[in-house]
Amino acid sequence: MVQRSNISRKLKDLRDHFLQECRTDIPGLLAARTYSSNLQDALGNAFSEHSGPREGWALVAVGGFGRGELSFASDLDLLFLYKKRLPPFLPELVHDLVYGLWDSAFEVGHAIASVSMVRNMVQNDFSILTNYLEARLVAGDAEFFNDWKRSFLKLYGNPSRRRRFLQNLIAYGETRLHQYGESPYLLEPNVKDGVGGLRDLHTIRWAGVVYLHDPSLEAMLKNEWLTEAEKLWLEQSYDFLWRVRLQLHQSSGRRQDRLLFPEQEQIAGRMGCMAGTEGSAVEAFMRLYYRCTSRVRRTTSFFLERLDESQRRFRFHLRRRILPGPFLLEGKHLHFMEPEWVRKDPQLLMRFFWQAARSKAHFHHNAGKIIRENLGVFGERERRNPEAINQFFDILLDPEYSFHVLKTMLETSFLQVFIPEFSGVRYRVQNDVYHVYTVDEHLLRTVHELHLIEAGQVNGEEPLKSAGELISPEERRILYLAALLHDIGKGRGKNHSMHGAMMAGEIAVRMGLNEGQKNLLCFLIEHHLILAETALKRDLMDEKPVSQCAVTIKDRQRLLLLYMLTVADSRATGTAAWNTWKASLLRELFFKVDRLLGRADLEPEDIEARTAQMQRKVLDLLPDPAESQKLSGWMERLPFRYLLSQHPQEILKHYEMEKQLTSRSVCFKAEPLEGEMWQTTVVTRDRPGLFALITGVLWARGLNILSADIYTREPGVACDILRVERIPDPLHREELWVKVESDLVRALADSSYLDEILENRRRPSILEAKCHPRKDDKVVIDEEASDFYTLIEVYTWDRPGVLHTITNALFELDINIQLAKISTPGAQVVDIFYVTDLSGEKLIGYDKHEQIREKLLGCLSVVC
């Protein structure tokens, strides 16, 4: 009988030893294989002492153990296989072994099955089939095992079964792509199941077992299902992924296959990545990682296509057409007719991509290889060839196929050859939760988003609605080129737009663009952030930032192009970067700048006249003329900024609300806005720290504040208008507003009440342990941006109650907040405050600035 304690101890020792080894970076695949074979030997030896009959049963390693690759944290998949009748001693044997393994904390997945049971299982369940494809004998009857394995594989000798297997394999890949190709998995990928992860490599092995009875990559090479280069990539990637996986398991102490932010940082260090030209160490590491997984993903899909084609018996069904080049269009796949000709005529490469876009074709799986092999012949002369450049623009401007074709150009490295500047951003990672895609992918997506905008799929509102009709063909070319190149300066130090514009200038010259086109291209790239930054961080009621935009942009056409680029850029960044709020701010800014540019002179409007006009409008709305005397007296004491930024109806509403203050301490109103946003209005008697109190209450009720306008009227009445989002329970929102109002009343009456509800909310939940990459807190104080206010910009990371903390600190510094803009892109917080001192003046003075900075940074370092 198996010595239960002995074998368990032996296996445990092996595992602990392996765990020790993984404390430093070790060769991944080799280590995983060594460990697996050690385990197998140990188990086998234990059974050699077994005295019972050896015939008619076998202990088989399946799954990862069968493949011969294990991490110390992997579970052991075992199959106890018998011929027809269960040998009487087997249950006890299994019991001994499995219990022993359980007791030494191995995770065991085991099955006891007869040959016919196994056959049924694998036919009904694809995942069991793949698990059993690479079975290996650990102990028992070798002859019986070999017979079984042979007959098992023979089952898949039949063409229709094989075809079904291949279909299942392809479907399996698609499910995984669907599950792991979405954004959270792009930032924190799964090493095993993720797109381009170890599973893809397993897929290739499974296919090898079924078709060739050999999982090795050599066999695939021999069958021309893989090329030499692809095989090398796969081998390197296999090893790399295992290295990462072992380190990941080691640092997390368990079988965790998802590469989360904290581990990314640790593993980057362990694997010897350093901060430098690639950005931070994590960014360098993740760049390596993405390069590896995208190669695996690509190679796997080519592999499956080739396999599919080699298995197709009725090839003549495919329609074949010869296209000028000459290229061969076979079904939907485009291929080179005479691959050797590329060497003599390098232009064939660009023509090939152009033809693919034109005939809406997919790429033949061997085309990539030919392109890659011939990249060297495409040189400086070819890059400047007008025909190639025109074809490139045709591809770029193709509404349907540009993304697909550009992506293949990128993946075959042809794009880097045609635009060498592109290599700097290839697989470049930006380590935050805001940028979901690598820079190269983001650039392609921006082009794609532009096409969507022009196709009217973004939203039906002006100015986007008719933007497509307003731009000339020449401008379109430049716009799309700018979209493709706008971030090309990333990774070259601060101010990537500036670097990008310089690089774009050289590209424009190479492409033979004229001076005007070149200037437009450089302009778009250099200022691609101006609209977004102004809209999100500046008060759009203020003339100054709007007129600064206008001065920079200069004409309406350029504004329109820049606007389209901004929208496409934001939408291509990730889900956190685009929402109705941002869209409405951008649209507002667009119209303001457009109006200013349309007026030709950039002189500000006459404020006096506009306020008088507004006051008349409000009076017209008043239902009861008897009150007009009172109302106009009330309006006399309103600040300009208020009168000019509010609608007449709103002003009247606030007037009504203020009247109610005679009988109550606070008047509160919530109205739905577009999207999921709400506008809340609080009218109450002004007092120091009022805004901090309101932000505290709203936060305590789970609301996220997007912006705030704070107006104070002469005799000490405050009207605060806040836009909020994320209503916790949309089904019971009325309840929420009732609670908010009663909280406000209580907090105004009793200052300890606010602390109480804040304390309740601040109680850390055991569920929120998520960690994000952090950047240092930053406070920027700007006196230039506005003539009437000092701007305080606070950059920090999101955490409970951060806005309340900041506003409270400002209150303690005797600073009046007049307006606030709050955005939370990903886990970053960007809060902009327009402030004055208590007498309403700007805060000019170095000492004051330093004091504010110190206080704010101090407060931020305490909250967590």
Next chain:
Amino acid sequence: MKKIEAVIKPFRLDDVKERLASLGIKGMTVSEVKGFGRQKGHTEVYRGAEYVVDFLPKIKIEVVVPDWQLAEVVAAIRESANTGKIGDGKVFVIPVEECIRIRTGETGEDAL
């Protein structure tokens, strides 16, 4: 260790079970329960007479997990049991003092 008690709509059970299995949950207890929450049951008309159904059938899942796994398990339950309608249920998290495997006498997280 924490015990997670989730009361969910019965037809979501399969989805929840599948998600939990994919997280490597080693065991769970499931029971059929009745109860009501904020909507206080509902009324039904049967043969012309109106009956108040105060207790609605629900499924209760109990899982005990190590602390590190808590967040992902709760998130998985939330995602897979969510229909966005009233009556989706609740999740409670309760600290667990000790856990003993009866057969071996192992204690703590090893016994999970």
